[in-house]
Amino acid sequence: MTESVANRSSEYRLSKIVRLFAERAGPSASSDPKSILKKLLSEMKRAVGWRTKTPRLEAAQSARGVLQTHYTIDGDGDGRLEPIGTTFDYGFKLYLNRNAPKTRVRFTQAHEICHTFFYQIVPELKFRPHPEDAQEERLCNFGAAELLMPERSLREDAKPLPRSIDSLFLLADGYCVSIEAMMSRLRSLQLWNCELYFWHYESERDFVLDRVAGSRYLPWKWSDPAVPVRAWRNGRHSGHSYLEHYVDRECKHFKSISFDARREGATLLVLSGVAGSRVPPPLWQVIQDEGATCRAGGPDSG
Ligand SMILES: [Zn+2]
Numbered sequence: 001m002t003e004s005v006a007n008r009s010s011e012y013r014l015s016k017i018v019r020l021f022a023e024r025a026g027p028s029a030s031s032d033p034k035s036i037l038k039k040l041l042s043e044m045k046r047a048v049g050w051r052t053k054t055p056r057l058e059a060a061q062s063a064r065g066v067l068q069t070h071y072t073i074d075g076d077g078d079g080r081l082e083p084i085g086t087t088f089d090y091g092f093k094l095y096l097n098r099n100a101p102k103t104r105v106r107f108t109q110a111h112e113i114c115h116t117f118f119y120q121i122v123p124e125l126k127f128r129p130h131p132e133d134a135q136e137e138r139l140c141n142f143g144a145a146e147l148l149m150p151e152r153s154l155r156e157d158a159k160p161l162p163r164s165i166d167s168l169f170l171l172a173d174g175y176c177v178s179i180e181a182m183m184s185r186l187r188s189l190q191l192w193n194c195e196l197y198f199w200h201y202e203s204e205r206d207f208v209l210d211r212v213a214g215s216r217y218l219p220w221k222w223s224d225p226a227v228p229v230r231a232w233r234n235g236r237h238s239g240h241s242y243l244e245h246y247v248d249r250e251c252k253h254f255k256s257i258s259f260d261a262r263r264e265g266a267t268l269l270v271l272s273g274v275a276g277s278r279v280p281p282p283l284w285q286v287i288q289d290e291g292a293t294c295r296a297g298g299p300d301s302g
Pocket residue numbers: 111115137140
């Protein structure tokens with residue numbers, strides 16, 4: 001092990017498989033696993049003549065030894081890669097979930113392509129029974145995002161667009177990825193410091209937060225329940241408002257958001273962190289329960 005890789009591994013506590021991957025495939029000891037994977041992927045893209053924004057992934061799969069693809073309806077995940085033999089040269093079988101949306105299937109294909117590099121570079125760990133390595137999984141997610149939403153191209157495409165739900169859909173459609181995957185990529189490239197909230201419609205007075213892309217899930221409620229109702233009835237709404245949730249029985253946490261909301265099926269999508277010039281209404285105007293003490297976050301703070 002080179003000294004700098006050893007230092008880095010103690011600093012970031014690289015898992016064994018990621019450390020070996022970095023040591024063996026890195027152009028220099030100071031390379032980090034992400035840039036190594038990025039380089040391997042761009043070499044692969046060059047080798048298969050990958051030019052369009054939404055290329056078919058099959059050519060890349062066969063270049064990486066994925067020789068068979070099976071669509072299944074059983075199994076709990078989106079897909080998995082299975083080696084055909086005991087070495088990289090035998091190739092792989094890819095299992096994909098037949099019922100998953102197209103964008104999810106593409107992300108899974110790209111993610112599994114990234115795993116093939118670990119089989120190739122660290123075979124002694126990958127070709128024997130092994131638990132899933134969280135760092136390898138994160139790297140493969142990074143690699144999938146890199147493959148499907150290349151940084152340079154996405155930076156160019158995102159630059160002229162306002163931060164809005166329409167722009168998010170436009171970008172996601174353009175790269176054939178889900179809006180959640182696009183949101184996460186825009187955040188990781190520090191292009192949009194936004195959060196995407198998925199509110200499930202229960203009734204006009206009750207919107208339940210299902211999930212959030214871009215920040216930790218907390219059981220937020222709207223401080224002013226009229227805001228989501230307006231968005232729901234109109235199909236669109238944007239402005240400033242507050243979210244709140246109880247920290248404990250006596251203390252509420254508030255969060256100021258500048259948002260763009262759009263109704264999609266039974267979901268109210270709310271993008272927060274959109275640029276806004278208007279000043280939000282004062283918190284006291286929107287607080288429903290005066291009994292709780294207030295701990296207000298800054299604009300769009302987590
Ligand atoms: Zn994986």
